[in-house]
Amino acid sequence: MPNVGFAAASGLALATFAVHTFIGEIYVVRPLLAVGGLSRASRWLNFYCWHMTTLTLVVMTAMFAYAALEPAARGFGVLFTVMASAFSLLCIAVAIKGRVRPWRFPATSLFAAVAAAGVWGISS
Numbered sequence: 001m002p003n004v005g006f007a008a009a010s011g012l013a014l015a016t017f018a019v020h021t022f023i024g025e026i027y028v029v030r031p032l033l034a035v036g037g038l039s040r041a042s043r044w045l046n047f048y049c050w051h052m053t054t055l056t057l058v059v060m061t062a063m064f065a066y067a068a069l070e071p072a073a074r075g076f077g078v079l080f081t082v083m084a085s086a087f088s089l090l091c092i093a094v095a096i097k098g099r100v101r102p103w104r105f106p107a108t109s110l111f112a113a114v115a116a117a118g119v120w121g122i123s124s
């Protein structure tokens with residue numbers, strides 16, 4: 001029987017991937033690449049970090065799915081629950097540092113939802 005909490009976390013991680021990739025590309029990547037005043041290295045390092053996040057979300061989605069289907073893979077569910085929690089808290093910290101309301105950054109609530117589903121999976 002699949003672990004429903006980890007399955008939900010996988011679905012939410014996939015939704016986070018979709019928001020990041022398709023909406024974020026419009027509102028984050030395009031403006032980042034167009035902004036003046038950034039050094040070439042800074043612009044492309046930020047672009048690299050964007051793609052690191054994309055890959056992390058793909059792996060997170062897959063590993064939550066694996067943990068949902070294979071009880072021996074529970075550790076992956078735990079690991080990615082901790083990571084989703086940390087990413088949400090990091091987003092809050094960055095928002096506060098930038099004097100932005102944390103809820104204006106979709107990553108805050110998206111990663112919090114993934115983490116909550118992961119906690120559900122851990123407790124199952």
